[in-house]
Amino acid sequence: MLGYTEKMRGIASRLLKDCSVEMVIGFRKGSMPMMNEPCFVTTIEDVPSLIWDSNCGINLANYLTNRKEKIAVFAKGCDSRNIVNHIIENKIKRDQVHIVGVPCTGMIDKRKIAGMVKGEILEVSETDDTIKVKTADSETLFEKTEVLQQNCTLCIHRNPVIHDEMVADPVEEQTSLDRYADIQKIEEMESEDKWQFFEDLLSPCIRCYACRNACPLCYCPTCFVDESKPQWMGKGQDPIDVRTFHFLRAYHCAGRCTDCGACERACPVGINMRLLTRKLEKDCQEQFGWEAGLSLDQRPALDVYQTNDPGTFIK
Amino acid sequence: MTLVTIDKKDWLKGLTAAAESYRLFGPVKEKDWHQFEELDKGEMPDLNMVNTRLSPKALLFPQSEDMLEYSLDETRDDHHIMKEVRKDYSPRAVVGIRPCDAKATQLIKLNFDAPDIKDPYWLKAYEATTFIGMACDTPLSTCFCTSTGCGPYHEEGLDVLVMEQNDAYLAKILTDKGQVFADASGWATTSDDAATFEAGKKAAEDRIVSKIETDNLADTDLLELHGAPFWDDVAFACINCGTCTFSCPTCWCFDIQDEVNGKSGVRMKNWDSCMFPIFTVHTTGHNPRDTKTQRVRQRFMHKLKYFVDKYHTGIMCVGCGRCVRQCPVNIDIRRVCELMNSFNPTDACASQG
Numbered sequence: 001m002l003g004y005t006e007k008m009r010g011i012a013s014r015l016l017k018d019c020s021v022e023m024v025i026g027f028r029k030g031s032m033p034m035m036n037e038p039c040f041v042t043t044i045e046d047v048p049s050l051i052w053d054s055n056c057g058i059n060l061a062n063y064l065t066n067r068k069e070k071i072a073v074f075a076k077g078c079d080s081r082n083i084v085n086h087i088i089e090n091k092i093k094r095d096q097v098h099i100v101g102v103p104c105t106g107m108i109d110k111r112k113i114a115g116m117v118k119g120e121i122l123e124v125s126e127t128d129d130t131i132k133v134k135t136a137d138s139e140t141l142f143e144k145t146e147v148l149q150q151n152c153t154l155c156i157h158r159n160p161v162i163h164d165e166m167v168a169d170p171v172e173e174q175t176s177l178d179r180y181a182d183i184q185k186i187e188e189m190e191s192e193d194k195w196q197f198f199e200d201l202l203s204p205c206i207r208c209y210a211c212r213n214a215c216p217l218c219y220c221p222t223c224f225v226d227e228s229k230p231q232w233m234g235k236g237q238d239p240i241d242v243r244t245f246h247f248l249r250a251y252h253c254a255g256r257c258t259d260c261g262a263c264e265r266a267c268p269v270g271i272n273m274r275l276l277t278r279k280l281e282k283d284c285q286e287q288f289g290w291e292a293g294l295s296l297d298q299r300p301a302l303d304v305y306q307t308n309d310p311g312t313f314i315k
Numbered sequence: 316m317t318l319v320t321i322d323k324k325d326w327l328k329g330l331t332a333a334a335e336s337y338r339l340f341g342p343v344k345e346k347d348w349h350q351f352e353e354l355d356k357g358e359m360p361d362l363n364m365v366n367t368r369l370s371p372k373a374l375l376f377p378q379s380e381d382m383l384e385y386s387l388d389e390t391r392d393d394h395h396i397m398k399e400v401r402k403d404y405s406p407r408a409v410v411g412i413r414p415c416d417a418k419a420t421q422l423i424k425l426n427f428d429a430p431d432i433k434d435p436y437w438l439k440a441y442e443a444t445t446f447i448g449m450a451c452d453t454p455l456s457t458c459f460c461t462s463t464g465c466g467p468y469h470e471e472g473l474d475v476l477v478m479e480q481n482d483a484y485l486a487k488i489l490t491d492k493g494q495v496f497a498d499a500s501g502w503a504t505t506s507d508d509a510a511t512f513e514a515g516k517k518a519a520e521d522r523i524v525s526k527i528e529t530d531n532l533a534d535t536d537l538l539e540l541h542g543a544p545f546w547d548d549v550a551f552a553c554i555n556c557g558t559c560t561f562s563c564p565t566c567w568c569f570d571i572q573d574e575v576n577g578k579s580g581v582r583m584k585n586w587d588s589c590m591f592p593i594f595t596v597h598t599t600g601h602n603p604r605d606t607k608t609q610r611v612r613q614r615f616m617h618k619l620k621y622f623v624d625k626y627h628t629g630i631m632c633v634g635c636g637r638c639v640r641q642c643p644v645n646i647d648i649r650r651v652c653e654l655m656n657s658f659n660p661t662d663a664c665a666s667q668g
Binding site: 030031032035036037038039040058062063114115120122204206207208209210212213214222226234235236237238265266267268269270 | 345347348365368369378379455456457548551552554555556557558561562570572574583585588591592593639640641643644645646647649650
């Protein structure tokens with residue numbers, strides 16, 4: 001992905017110059033190692049701030065919600081699937097977005113890397129296959145594949161599923177992955193262990209809602225946790241309320257989640273809430289043969305009734 | 316001010332003695348992070364940390380705190396009468412708090428201990444607490460305390476400041492409260508090595524590499540700054556989560572909720588965040604800050620302008636860098652401060668529209 005930045009700047013300049021879009025949404029270099037900041041560019045002078053590397057894990061579809069402008073957006077495989085969702089769910093119009101497809105070889109996991117080196121990380125640089133991490137007194141070279149976000153290691157849609165133009169040729173898709181080994185392990189637990197597992201998983205939650213807010217699917221004008229008339233749940237730190245938030249949110253994402261990993265990436269306390277959404281992703285696949293965000297012609301599995309539905313309860 | 320030296324071998328003994336008359340709180344390692352917790356008997360604060368992931372503000376200002384309780388059971392004589400929840404305000408000590416977080420309690424105090432209004436819950440907890448600070452000899456690259464009126468050996472808000480010195484700790488007793496704690500711990504070996512303390516302070520300050528400038532904030536016109544052209548750009552990435560405000564040692568906003576379970580209820584105080592879309596929504600449905608840009612501007616204007624103008628004691632930030640490190644989309648208060656501090660209304664008037 002190293003050559004992408006220059007190509008992206010070229011595309012952004014062209015689109016702004018010929019007035020085919022009013023803004024370009026992408027990333028600019030962050031102030032911290034392994035962090036880039038989503039940004040918008042409306043003038044050619046600002047185009048040089050755009051960059052691309054393995055730290056662009058935030059899902060840019062989230063920045064399209066309800067916007068009125070004509071927008072160009074850089075979209076990885078997962079972002080493009082969420083743009084499909086957004087179009088189906090009327091959060092943006094197809095002719096309003098110019099999708100610049102970004103074939104993706106995965107985003108790196110800053111928390112995992114921090115756990116693999118001693119001391120504060122001061123600088124991180126990359127080649128196509130390697131990640132170099134500098135601390136005050138060491139320099140470590142990793143294969144990029146060993147430090148990817150988990151969702152990227154499991155990704156089978158690295159190339160955008162919808163695009164108006166591409167930044168580069170498609171990359172090879174990953175095949176023969178065992179995508180749900182960890183989910184199966186949880187499914188096989190006894191009830192008591194399962195309960196304990198979820199209790200431990202969610203106990204660090206501070207209800208900052210970074211997971212919900214980083215998610216392109218979570219665009220409700222008022223989230224159920226914020227409703228007060230009626231009030232669906234408590235607002236304090238009671239573990240029952242914390243769990244209710246996470247479980248219900250996951251269900252709201254069933255059949256829509258693309259496992260982009262923005263939720264887990266955004267979480268300041270390192271909770272892998274993707275275990276919940278991936279269980280539902282797995283169920284949708286097993287029960288309905290459904291994968292979210294691949295086509296503009298089909299509504300999400302739980303958003304549609306078909307006469308050949310295998311469930312008897314619905315007939 | 317007295318200086319005492321404590322042999323590291325006697326540290327455990329001292330704290331164990333202090334635990335007879337204090338509830339002790341300190342940093343504890345949880346998986347791959349540290350957090351402040353009440354220490355079990357014999358448990359020692361883990362001083363081998365840079366700082367905790369969340370600030371220790373929750374020790375005085377819990378994320379969720381019951382204030383009043385009541386019964387809806389009409390067969391009881393006291394039904395529907397709000398009663399104060401009983402709490403343990405016996406002496407407690409926080410051991411290992413960093414100077415930045417201790418200074419932050421003094422900024423929060425301006426709000427919870429104002430001349431006209433007092434928050435009894437915060438204040439009682441504050442008055443019960445003795446703050447034993449640990450000087451900060453290994454700051455992070457995101458620490459900018461020296462340019463916020465604070466520093467790695469800053470004493471404001473502390474009762475004792477401890478520095479590490481090879482096999483011993485050197486402790487500066489700063490207040491009467493600190494002396495009482497030192498007496499309870501048996502810290503009595505006085506030292507005249509003030510030079511070591513000064514040298515440690517100087518060396519630690521030199522290790523702070525990140526700086527901000529705040530000199531123009533007070534003199535810049537408030538409304539001009541409010542209307543500055545950069546807010547949409549600053550706010551764009553923001554996802555309106557509570558990470559910055561919840562991790563911040565100086566953010567003090569809270570929301571009050573009644574929660575009823577069966578016939579018994581509590582009135583509680585929960586952390587709130589100006590980043591949340593429903594923050595200060597009026598009962599009419601009017602939202603004073605309906606857009607993301609307005610909310611992000613509120614946070615930075617509060618910390619770097621309104622507070623500066625209201626209290627004349629600098630900015631509402633101690634430079635701990637937590638929000639910088641934890642923001643999911645890398646909105647960096649240092650960059651925003653630079654934009655605000657270097658903002659010149661006359662240059663920008665043309666672009667305000």
